[in-house]
Amino acid sequence: MKKRVYLDMAAGTPCAPEVVEVMLPYFSEVFGNAGAVHAEGRAAKKAIDDARAQLARLLTIRPEGITFVSGGTEANNLAIFGTIAASGVAAPEVITTEVEHPSVLEAMKELEQRGVKVTYLPVQESGLTAKKVLADALTKNTVLVTFAYANSETGVVQDVRALVRVVQEFARAHEVEILTHIDAAQAPLWLPLGMDALGVDMMSLDAGKCYGPKGLGVLAHKHNVTLKAQTYGGTQEAGLRAGTENTPLIVGGVAAFARAVAGREVRAEQVRVVRDYFLERLIQTFPNAVLNGSREERLVNNVNISLPGMDTEYAVMYLDTHGVAVSTRSACGALGKTGSHVIRAMTRDEARATATLRMTLSETTTRDDVDECIDVLNKWQDLMQTMV
Numbered sequence: 001m002k003k004r005v006y007l008d009m010a011a012g013t014p015c016a017p018e019v020v021e022v023m024l025p026y027f028s029e030v031f032g033n034a035g036a037v038h039a040e041g042r043a044a045k046k047a048i049d050d051a052r053a054q055l056a057r058l059l060t061i062r063p064e065g066i067t068f069v070s071g072g073t074e075a076n077n078l079a080i081f082g083t084i085a086a087s088g089v090a091a092p093e094v095i096t097t098e099v100e101h102p103s104v105l106e107a108m109k110e111l112e113q114r115g116v117k118v119t120y121l122p123v124q125e126s127g128l129t130a131k132k133v134l135a136d137a138l139t140k141n142t143v144l145v146t147f148a149y150a151n152s153e154t155g156v157v158q159d160v161r162a163l164v165r166v167v168q169e170f171a172r173a174h175e176v177e178i179l180t181h182i183d184a185a186q187a188p189l190w191l192p193l194g195m196d197a198l199g200v201d202m203m204s205l206d207a208g209k210c211y212g213p214k215g216l217g218v219l220a221h222k223h224n225v226t227l228k229a230q231t232y233g234g235t236q237e238a239g240l241r242a243g244t245e246n247t248p249l250i251v252g253g254v255a256a257f258a259r260a261v262a263g264r265e266v267r268a269e270q271v272r273v274v275r276d277y278f279l280e281r282l283i284q285t286f287p288n289a290v291l292n293g294s295r296e297e298r299l300v301n302n303v304n305i306s307l308p309g310m311d312t313e314y315a316v317m318y319l320d321t322h323g324v325a326v327s328t329r330s331a332c333g334a335l336g337k338t339g340s341h342v343i344r345a346m347t348r349d350e351a352r353a354t355a356t357l358r359m360t361l362s363e364t365t366t367r368d369d370v371d372e373c374i375d376v377l378n379k380w381q382d383l384m385q386t387m388v
Helices: 017-023 039-059 072-086 102-113 131-137 160-174 247-262 264-285 312-321 341-347 367-386
Strands: 066-069 093-097 117-121 142-148 179-183 202-206 217-221 302-306 356-360
Touching: 017 247, 039 066, 039 217, 039 247, 066 072, 072 102, 072 142, 072 179, 072 202, 072 217, 093 102, 102 117, 117 131, 131 160, 142 160, 160 179, 217 247, 247 264, 264 302, 264 367, 312 356, 312 367
Parallel strands: 093 117, 093 142, 142 179, 179 202
Antiparallel strands: 066 217, 202 217, 302 356
């Protein structure tokens, strides 16, 4: 049977063998409830505490700043709703951008229903957020600024430190507290995660995006952050996330984050070479293809293009039936409005927004895989032209 070509790593990655191996004992051997006082419970609690401390070191924060949750979506929700609930501001305001993941944008809609003012910053055609646009949007009632470290569709990487500095300078000048939160679900394999260097107060992670188990996320927060729990029924995770901790997923998830950090620079350089080859072949084969987002400020594994006038939803299905997995946009938004809200916001071009393809490479993607994708996509285009 012919090997499939998987180019949708932004949606989900396989578990690395070493991650699976480290999880296995916690399914049937060290199986106790970490909240129990007996030996089995204490063993589970120690495993979780050790994992928490390990991840805290990687992120340059204190262990108590690690809250384990079910994924990136829950982490984003806890950061957003937890901040608002804990805020002492009478009329709190939140700032985000127009190109965020649905787990942020849908949370913003709910905040607006609750009477919270939300400001959606426009982005440049490159996908980048201008510092002046952010500075002009800040007010004394702003309590939270939240945006993606790397966009889930285009892979565009924001200058986090520069944007955080804008927020901090405003907060100092006006003697107010404004927290910064980044959605870093797409970051671990490709970008630095040290929160001290980034300057952010909170960061969301998802193990399922970096060769870890699906169902394990993290909200990392510094000691100055006060949050209010959004789930009730237990005191787990320092009272921020009720429910029995999932020991095997926590241990495996942290192992995946550690693996991502340890091999990041070598991995990124290897994948960059294949990604650049992919872009060159796309441009040669499809002269009408348009790269979405900055070529320089983007994840090294991301290729996001528009083929204006073409039905790329059908292209995804055609590629799938011919052994190649790609997507049009974020899996969490794939059943929503036609087209990409991210490309629509970046370009204000409906033709580009409704004709997107997202290909995200793995550390094992080869030039042969790229060639296979290009060849199948070319056959699809030829088929479409015969039907006109």
